[in-house]
Amino acid sequence: MKAVLVTGSSGDIGSSICQALAAEGWSIYLHYHSNQQRITDMMQEFQERYPNQEFIPIKADLVEENAVEMLTSQLFSLNAVVFAHGTTEYGLLDALTPERMDYLWKMHVKTxxxxxxxxxxKIxxxxxxxxVFxxxxxxxxxxxxxxxxxxxxxxQLAFVKAYSKEVASWGITVNAVSPGAIKTHMNTHFSLNDLEELESDIxxxxxxxxxxxxxWVKQLLKPDSAYMTGQTLTVSGGWLK
Ligand SMILES: NC(=O)c1ccc[n+]([C@@H]2O[C@H](COP(=O)([O-])OP(=O)(O)OC[C@H]3O[C@@H](n4cnc5c(N)ncnc54)[C@H](OP(=O)(O)O)[C@@H]3O)[C@@H](O)[C@H]2O)c1
Known part of the structure; x- marks a missing residue:
């Protein structure tokens, strides 16, 4: 049975990835940080719809020191990992503290x-x-x-390019999907005016x-995507390209 770890399964992009992969026959380790309810609801839905697949929840704060061991010790067989967790930090650089830098670095790169x-x-x-990042x-x-x-x-994109070369001969592909502005919890702070302005730029x-x-994540996980590695797929409605 093919199994994937999706970090940030409780997020808007992460849960959509889980929906798409569950429908493709994947068993999923559903990682979350605080939104247990969303994982419980998804697990219930998946167990009813896909009774022959396995769905395992894993709670972890991915900026904590022991997160990696705690998370990986709960994984059995594994074919794929999709990193879909993360937050941002707004503000000018001169207001950024070393502590917040460490936080974002651990969250998106080190962990x-x-x-x-x-x-x-295992992979x-x-x-x-x-x-997939x-x-x-x-x-x-x-x-x-x-x-x-x-x-x-x-x-993350530099890591994808370099690491893909190291593991290509083992049949492992390493790619990134690079979203533009997506309708998720992360973007709920926008005022209507900000949103209109943003939409007019896209x-x-x-x-x-x-x-x-x-x-696109679903496509990258398919066997037929074996010849695509080290790449970034930009999915931004043409924004910032
Ligand atoms: N939305 C966009 O426009 C956009 C654009 C470009 C890239 N992205 C990237 O897409 C990814 C998903 O974002 P999203 O838009 O789906 O946001 P979201 O709905 O806010 O989801 C964020 C996810 O990150 C998890 N998370 C937050 N803090 C964590 C921590 N300390 N340890 C482990 N997990 C943590 C959350 O877990 P809990 O909810 O369980 O706490 C949640 O699953 C992020 O990497 C983001 O940078 C988003």
Missing amino acids: PILITQATQS HKSNQGRI ISSVYGEMGSSNEVFYSTVKGA PVGRLGEPSEISF
Whole structure:
């Protein structure tokens, strides 16, 4: 049975990824940080709809020191990991504290890389391993007021390029999906005016749906995607490209 770890399963993009992968026959380790209710609801739905697959919840704060061991010790067989957790930090660079830098660095770069290290042999054994980072178009183009977030998202893309070369001969592909502005909890702070302004900057004329991100993650996890590695798929409605 093929199994995937989705970090941030309780988020809007993460839960959409879980919906898409469950429908494709994947068993899922559903990682969450605080939103247990969303995981409980999803597990109930999945267990009814897909009784032959397994769904295992894992709670972990991915900036805590013991997070990696705690999370990876609960994984059995594993074919794929999708990193879909994360938060941003708004503000000018001169207001950014070293503590918040460490927080974002651990959340988006250090912990995912440690999880990748710790799961490498399991994923290797599966012969057709898949690793996908949900990065951001800001990691490609940069954004003022979110300079350090842009930095760590860019670091994810650099990791994808380098690590994909190291594991390609084992059949493991490593890619990133780089969303633009997506309708999720992360963007609920926008005023109507801000939203209108943002939409007018996006060539497609609207924010994206989480399902428009999970669609591409689903493709990357398919056996037929074996020749695609080290790449960033930008899904931004043409914004910032
Ligand atoms: N929305 C966008 O426009 C957009 C654009 C580009 C990139 N992205 C990226 O897409 C990913 C998902 O974002 P989203 O829009 O789906 O946001 P979201 O709905 O707010 O989901 C955030 C996820 O991150 C988890 N999380 C937060 N703090 C955590 C911690 N300390 N340890 C472990 N997990 C933690 C949350 O868990 P709980 O809810 O359980 O606490 C939740 O599952 C992020 O990496 C984000 O940077 C989003």
